[in-house]
Amino acid sequence: SRFLSSTSVLDSPPPPPSSMAPVSLDTINPKVLKCEYAVRGEVVTLAQALQEELKSKPGSHPFDEILYCNIGNPQSLGQQPITFFREVLALCDHPSILDKSETQGLFSADAIERAWQILDQIPGRATGAYSHSQGIKGLRDTIAAGIAARDGFPADPNDIFLTDGASPAVHMMMQLLIRSEKDGILCPIPQYPLYSASIALHGGTLVPYYLDEAAGWGLEVSELKKQLADAKTKGITPRALVVINPGNPTGQVLAEDNQREIVDFCKTEGLVLLADEVYQENVYVPEKKFHSFKKVARSMGYGEKDISVVSFQSVSKGYYGECGKRGGYMEVTGFGPEIREQIYKVASVNLCSNISGQILASLVMSPPKVGDESYESYSAEKDGILSSLARRAKTLEDAFNKLEGVTCNKAEGAMYLFPRIRLPEKAIKAAEAAKTAPDNFYCRRLLNATGIVFVPGSGFGQVAGTWHFRCTILPQEDKIPAVVSRLTEFHKSFMEEFRN
Numbered sequence: 224s225r226f227l228s229s230t231s232v233l234d235s236p237p238p239p240p241s242s243m244a245p246v247s248l249d250t251i252n253p254k255v256l257k258c259e260y261a262v263r264g265e266v267v268t269l270a271q272a273l274q275e276e277l278k279s280k281p282g283s284h285p286f287d288e289i290l291y292c293n294i295g296n297p298q299s300l301g302q303q304p305i306t307f308f309r310e311v312l313a314l315c316d317h318p319s320i321l322d323k324s325e326t327q328g329l330f331s332a333d334a335i336e337r338a339w340q341i342l343d344q345i346p347g348r349a350t351g352a353y354s355h356s357q358g359i360k361g362l363r364d365t366i367a368a369g370i371a372a373r374d375g376f377p378a379d380p381n382d383i384f385l386t387d388g389a390s391p392a393v394h395m396m397m398q399l400l401i402r403s404e405k406d407g408i409l410c411p412i413p414q415y416p417l418y419s420a421s422i423a424l425h426g427g428t429l430v431p432y433y434l435d436e437a438a439g440w441g442l443e444v445s446e447l448k449k450q451l452a453d454a455k456t457k458g459i460t461p462r463a464l465v466v467i468n469p470g471n472p473t474g475q476v477l478a479e480d481n482q483r484e485i486v487d488f489c490k491t492e493g494l495v496l497l498a499d500e501v502y503q504e505n506v507y508v509p510e511k512k513f514h515s516f517k518k519v520a521r522s523m524g525y526g527e528k529d530i531s532v533v534s535f536q537s538v539s540k541g542y543y544g545e546c547g548k549r550g551g552y553m554e555v556t557g558f559g560p561e562i563r564e565q566i567y568k569v570a571s572v573n574l575c576s577n578i579s580g581q582i583l584a585s586l587v588m589s590p591p592k593v594g595d596e597s598y599e600s601y602s603a604e605k606d607g608i609l610s611s612l613a614r615r616a617k618t619l620e621d622a623f624n625k626l627e628g629v630t631c632n633k634a635e636g637a638m639y640l641f642p643r644i645r646l647p648e649k650a651i652k653a654a655e656a657a658k659t660a661p662d663n664f665y666c667r668r669l670l671n672a673t674g675i676v677f678v679p680g681s682g683f684g685q686v687a688g689t690w691h692f693r694c695t696i697l698p699q700e701d702k703i704p705a706v707v708s709r710l711t712e713f714h715k716s717f718m719e720e721f722r723n
């Protein structure tokens with residue numbers, strides 16, 4: 224009746240502000256409020272503000288540029304894309320140039336050939352069309368063949384779901400597995416906060432298992448068992464175990480026998496093994512090698528009926544670093560057809576992932592081979608990037624270990640270092656006074672003094688009473704000395720200021 228007579232609306236006083244706003248913090252989904260993602264959190268927001276100030280008021284800070292060491296985003300820091308991949312992508316997106324004579328002079332013959340092959344796998348050769356909701360079948364065939372060649376065990380294209388990066392694949396699995404807050408997902412601490420965020424958004428419970436920093440971030444099965452039992456006493460039903468290998472933020476690469484223990488643990492406990500393997504190409508130490516969890520399970524004689532393994536891959540990492548192209552997949556094994564049908568249904572709600580990402584995922588899993596025209600140049604680009612990442616990891620690891628009160632495990636893989644910092648009591652008190660976590664306090668002070676952007680360890684989780692920060696190994700090599708010198712100078716003055 225309020226809107227039936229215009230005069231009553233015109234005469235009546237405006238409703239109080241709270242009831243005017245259709246949406247307010249207390250009327251949105253509380254799961255959204257609970258969700259956090261520190262990789263682009265408070266310190267990064269402050270960095271972006273400083274960057275704007277530097278633009279509008281040059282000289283307004285004791286540094287002339289922001290050095291973003293917060294996110295695994297290689298190409299934003301100058302890393303070049305892989306030529307062959309981009310040649311194929313460009314040709315697939317503009318097929319009319321494929322048979323022009325000029326094209327022969329501009330693109331490698333095998334890139335032209337690969338583009339034709341891919342286009343022949345796309346209905347109507349239209350990269351602008353929706354595809355099958357699991358992704359283009361021909362590309363899934365290529366990816367399955369790449370997985371089989373990597374592992375030495377068969378892969379089924381129908382187990383593969385191409386996604387816009389690994390993130391939406393993780394969300395889909397959380398959506399499938401979490402029925403209520405009574406469902407628990409075992410996650411490593413420290414963890415990549417996509418997992419804690421997704422579990423929060425889907426209303427589940429994160430069941431932590433602590434990686435052992437003193438043992439090079441080792442994953443002890445005894446810890447898994449302890450946390451599982453503890454969760455059950457609280458009425459939680461553990462559904463899955465997340466393993467990030469190589470680890471983010473911790474950089475460890477699991478030993479194969481440790482992986483076998485983990486597979487047995489999941490099989491015994493009836494847990495889905497969620498294997499996040501987006502850094503599978505990022506291994507820097509000769510004594511470690513990447514083994515997929517699916518390969519480990521199969522090599523133990525465990526097949527489809529023995530264990531559910533979901534493997535996540537992405538085009539955002541490795542030596543390709545194509546974060547913005549949003550490509551990746553999950554390989555879903557060990558589920559019955561009725562479950563795969565449910566996953567397909569959820570995937571079909573989003574129609575399909577983007578086609579460029581799908582093409583890239585197939586290129587990443589089936590790159591140029593020996594004898595291909597582009598193989599030499601492709602290998603030179605790949606080896607150049609990976610060897611540079613290894614050097615940067617070592618340089619930063621050594622620099623951190625030289626800082627007073629800081630210890631840093633080796634980055635065996637991935638793209639990060641996660642040093643521990645023992646802060647003086649005075650600094651802890653100052654952080655409390657600033658109403659922030661001590662490691663966040665340190666990162667904010669570092670940013671304001673040097674322009675360097677780290678992410679505080681509290682954004683990834685850590686043993687209570689310990690403090691860390693995460694630094695990527697991604698600034699180009701010519702920038703690393705500046706990171707080291709600015710950090711070292713800042714750290715000395717910070718420790719002096721707060722010496723007990």
Ligand SMILES: Cc1ncc(COP(=O)(O)O)c(CN[C@@H]2CONC2=O)c1O
Pocket residue numbers: 262293294295296387388389390391415417467471499501536537538539546550551
């Ligand atoms: C372990 C892990 N899994 C999944 C993802 C998601 O990748 P895509 O959705 O891009 O495929 C990331 C991204 N790494 C984040 C982003 O940059 N820095 C990080 O820590 C990651 O580190």
